[in-house]
Amino acid sequence: MIRKLAALLLLTPSIALAQDIERFIPAEKALGLIQSAEIYVEDDVDGNCWTNKSEIQKKARLTLESNGIPVFQEPMNGIFPTVARVVIRGVAYKLEGPNACIGSIGVTISDAGARYVGKTVLVGDTFYYRVQKIFSSGSTLNNQFSEYADGAISDIAAGIISARRDPDVIETAKEYKQRLDISSLITLEEAEKRAEKSK
DSSP, X not given: OHHHXXXXXXXXXXXXXXXXXXXXXXXXXXXXXXXXXXXXXXXXXXXXXXXXXXXXXXXXXXXXXXXXXXXXXXXXXXOTTTEEEEEEEEEEEEETTTTEEEEEEEEEEEEEEEEEETTEEEXXXXXXXXXXXXXXXXXXXXXXXXXXXXXXXHHHHHHHHHHTTSHHHHHHHHHTHHHHOSTTOOBHHHHHHHHHHTO
């Protein structure tokens, strides 16, 4: 009896919260609410196995912007979905002996997520997009990493455009138009300066 009561009390906030929710949008459709992006390239590669990071970042920016998704060059004070943090991460090392490289590249869009367990909040990453692949090469991984990242960024752009046609995404974008507006965004540096002045 006590277990059933504890389980009911644990679920009660979730049930009450669910009654106030008008719609649920899954991760692949949430991409349709993205208004802008920041692109980060994280390099955890040894032995000169990946040397074309800046070209990959430039091409990713061109792909997104040519599909109507503005890309900021410096960190902004917005959060998902107003600003999507696109991370391209390479991890690789050079094998001794055969002088070959082995590594993986991943492309993600994530944001902090939370689950409530009574008065406790569990915090972690929520992924809206995540792909990764392992490659090997007799020289650098530049070509493989570049092709894979290009494909993933094109997939993200197509996903955003497609999801913007979803009825729930359309309604949410209308209701929260002002909150999703990027015209009032400022850089993180500027936000920190303003916070310092207000102390």
